[in-house]
Amino acid sequence: MIQMQALGREPAEIRARILERIAGVLGSGTHILGPEVADFEAAWAAAVGTGHAVGTGNGLDALEIALRCAGIGEGDEVITTPMTAVATVLAIVRAGATPVLADIDPHTALLDPVSAERCVSPRTKAVLLVHLYGRLADMEAWEAFVRRHDLILIEDAAQAHLAERGGRRAGSFGRAAAFSFYPTKNLGAVGDAGAVVTDDAEIAERARRLRNYGQSDRYRHPELGLNSRLDELQAAILTERLAVLPRATERRRAVATQLRDGLGGAPVSMLRAEDEPGADVHHLFVVRSDRRDALAEHLRDRGVASLIHYPIPVHLQPPFVDVRRDPEGLAASEAHARECLTLPCHPHLDDVEVATIVDAVRSFT
Numbered sequence: 001m002i003q004m005q006a007l008g009r010e011p012a013e014i015r016a017r018i019l020e021r022i023a024g025v026l027g028s029g030t031h032i033l034g035p036e037v038a039d040f041e042a043a044w045a046a047a048v049g050t051g052h053a054v055g056t057g058n059g060l061d062a063l064e065i066a067l068r069c070a071g072i073g074e075g076d077e078v079i080t081t082p083m084t085a086v087a088t089v090l091a092i093v094r095a096g097a098t099p100v101l102a103d104i105d106p107h108t109a110l111l112d113p114v115s116a117e118r119c120v121s122p123r124t125k126a127v128l129l130v131h132l133y134g135r136l137a138d139m140e141a142w143e144a145f146v147r148r149h150d151l152i153l154i155e156d157a158a159q160a161h162l163a164e165r166g167g168r169r170a171g172s173f174g175r176a177a178a179f180s181f182y183p184t185k186n187l188g189a190v191g192d193a194g195a196v197v198t199d200d201a202e203i204a205e206r207a208r209r210l211r212n213y214g215q216s217d218r219y220r221h222p223e224l225g226l227n228s229r230l231d232e233l234q235a236a237i238l239t240e241r242l243a244v245l246p247r248a249t250e251r252r253r254a255v256a257t258q259l260r261d262g263l264g265g266a267p268v269s270m271l272r273a274e275d276e277p278g279a280d281v282h283h284l285f286v287v288r289s290d291r292r293d294a295l296a297e298h299l300r301d302r303g304v305a306s307l308i309h310y311p312i313p314v315h316l317q318p319p320f321v322d323v324r325r326d327p328e329g330l331a332a333s334e335a336h337a338r339e340c341l342t343l344p345c346h347p348h349l350d351d352v353e354v355a356t357i358v359d360a361v362r363s364f365t
């Protein structure tokens, strides 16, 4: 079976370096928020192109912390998409703010600015932009949007490590941005991990407090925080994997290109290809079919796994049925949820496996 992930196929030399670093952490006696975390934060800030990175326990907490540190909370509305990991919308609620869901552009599955425009109210404070499937949104358009309405831009870059437009990377456009390093993300730890990135020194300092019980100095807690600290082992592993992330991203791009070229004329539709190749880091390769479930079964019979991102848009999840939304509805998100299917696309696939995936899709009738 060609699986969605093959994390066990990490090259032996990288695994050897990771094991060496783990031994170093065990010998150091420092396991949480130590020098490995500081090193990774510096390396990640440099990779994204922001002044600061603050390691957290996971991506959900990174989003909550980013929102709170940007001054978003009670009484504020935040516009985002229902076609995302539920964590995006959950973080807005946890920050004390009110999510307002705008629809997606069916050609990219990214937030549609026309729908977002209909969601703006006098209480709108921010847009939480998700670079879904690894594709960096049209940042010129969104920067103009938030300027026009005097809003704060926050990025959910959990799927878009190293995606770039015009030399600027995902995570460097917003007032703050959140990353996840969940194991299956383009840069993944061997457990939960995340980070907040920002150019704003005050936001970074407050994020450092919030991730650690709201502590300023030892045992002084001027505000309510979380326990969302990054540990030394995860940070050390992330530093080693970051060193090979550009190469892994290139391989992902080659796999995605082979899939796209091979699927021309196949009985599925694809999302619009990105004009600027660097803007898509192909976290997930998604196709659409009005017989999606039959296609998934056909692929499984031919030894190809698949998944659905996402089968239920957030506004149809029980805790969010009353969530505010575009008054014209979220039809494009609902149609996408019914038709989307994610094919295997990761750096450990070889060309023969990619050809097998292509043939399996092409033989669907």
Ligand SMILES: *Cc1c(COP(=O)(O)O)cnc(C)c1O
Pocket (backbone or CB within 6 Å): 058, 059, 060, 061, 084, 085, 087, 088, 130, 156, 158, 159, 180, 181, 182, 192, 193, 194
């Ligand atoms: C994975 C993900 C998150 C949540 O990250 P966790 O580390 O799992 O908490 C948030 N947003 C998006 C778009 C994601 O893909």
